[in-house]
Amino acid sequence: TTNPTNMKAAVFVALLALATAAPRPDSSIESSELLHDERAQEGASYSTNVEIDNGISIAESGDDDGVQGTYVFTAPNGEIVEMRLVANENGAVFESPSGHLPVAPLPVQAIHPIPEHALEAIEFAAQQRASGVDRQDL
DSSP: OOOEEEEEEHHHHHOOOHHHOOOOOOSSSSOOOEEEEEEEEEETTEEEEEETTOOOOEEEEETTTTEEEEEEEEEESSSSEEEEEEEEETEEEEEEESSSSSOOOOOOOOOOOOOOHHHHHHHHHHHHHHTTOOGOOO
């Protein structure tokens, strides 16, 4: 027969082993505190203002005409990154007053001259347009 005391001891030892092996929170992981959280919505209109003590800040609003917002955070290298968004029926435009969006390269200069036959074709097309000929008519 099994002794109930031995069974209790075995269960206690198993639970103690599980508790000892359980993962503990990493003390190197930073936690952040929410400093400000204001949200409102009425129909299709909304606004959100959130600020966290680690430098993250979100201010966004939207309605039937579109969305606009400002988003600020601290990059891993310590730089403050600010992004702005305006989105409406004309599309979305992102800006970065802090300079963190990529910029298109300058146009590349041609390394070869345009061939004479291509220049003649371009001139011919310009003359056709000037005289009222539409390429759809050809």
